[in-house]
Amino acid sequence: MRKCLFEDQIDDYLLNRLEGPAKDRFEEHYFNCSNCFAKLQERDELISSIKSRSAWLFSRERQPEPKGVAAALGRMTDWLTPRQWAVAAVSATVILFTVFGALPLLRHQSPQFTLSEGEVVRGQSLSLITPLIDVKAVPAYFEWAKLANAADYKISIYNGELLWSASTTDTRIAIPEDVKRKMVAGNTYAWQVRAFSAGGTLVAVSSRVRFQVVTGN
C-alpha cells in the first residue's frame, strides 16, 4: 500500500505540534482519508494508554540504572521469555550434571581391557619392556615398567593356553628352569602382566605380547 503524505503528520497532530493552516489541512484530510483516520485512531489509542499509565510503564526507566551482577541478571530477565528461561534452566542442569556428576565418574573409571573372549577388565595400561620381539633363546627373565600404585604383579605366559603364572612385587622375574624347558624353539608364546594394588585390586593390565623363540640358537 502506498504511504499517504499526511501520515507523517499524525504524531505531530496528536502531540499538538500542528497549528494554523497545517492543522486545518490535516484535519480536513482525515475526514477524506479513511486509511489515515484508522492510523490516527490507533496512534491516539497508543498515546492515550502511554499518557494514562506512564507511572506503571516507565517507572523503571526513570530510576538510575542499577549496576552489578543483580542488575545484569535483571536485564537478562527482560530479554528472555519464560519459555526461554525454562530451556536455559534445563540446559544449565544438564551441563552441571555432566561436569560435576558424570565426568568425574568417567575420569576415575579405568580403561577397559579384553583379556580373553569371556574376560573383560578395567585398569591402567602397563608397559612391557622385554621380551617384545622374537628371541634366539628362551628369555632368562621378563621385565615391565613400574606402576606407582601397584604393590604386586602377576605374570602369565601362554602357548595357546596358560603355560606358567607367577606373582612378584618386583618389576622383573626370572622363569623357573622347568618352565624354560617347556618353551621350545620355533614356537610362539605370549605374555602379559597384571598389576594389583596393596588391597588386591587389579589396577593395570598390559597388552598381550607375542614372541617367538627362533630356531638355530
Added chain:
Amino acid sequence: MFLTSLYNTVMDANKPAVDLDELVLKFRPVVAFRVRKALGGSTPDWEDVADEIITQVIEKVRNGEFRGESSIGTFIYTVTSRRIVDFIRQKTKVLKGGPEPSPWPDPSEDAETRERARIVAGAVQQLKPKFKEVLNLYYYQELSREEVAARLGISPRRVSERLNYAQKLLRKRVRS
C-alpha cells in the same frame, strides 16, 4: 434515538445522492474524534456535540446544501469545525476559571476504552527496553525525534525506525 428517527425520516422523504446510511456509519467516528480532540474527552458534552453535528449534516444533505462542490468529507469537516467553534464560544464564559480539561481522554471513561487501554499498555510493557524507552521519550515526554536521538545517542532515522517497529509489534500483539 432522535438521530435514528431523523435519519429514517430523511431516507423516507427523499432519495439523496449521498448514501446517508453509509455517511453516518463512516463519519460518526471521525466527527466524534475531531470533537473530542478539540474539546477534550473530559468535556461532558462532547458526545452530544458530535451527535448534533451528524444531525446537522443529515439535515443539510436533505435540504440540498451539499451540492458536490467539495467532497462529502470536506463538507462534513466544515460543518464540524463551525459547530466546534460555536460550542467553544458558547461555553467560554462557563469554562473560564474552571478546571482545565485534560488534553488526553481519560481511559477510565468507559469499560471498553479502559479494557483497550489495558491491552495496549500491557503490550507496551512487554516491549524490549529500547522500544519502551523511545515510546517514553517521544510520546510521554513529548521530545522531538532529534531530541530523542540526542538523548539515546542514535540517529533521528533510527528513532523513527524504532517507533515504527514498536508500533508494528504493538499492532500485532493487540490484535492477537
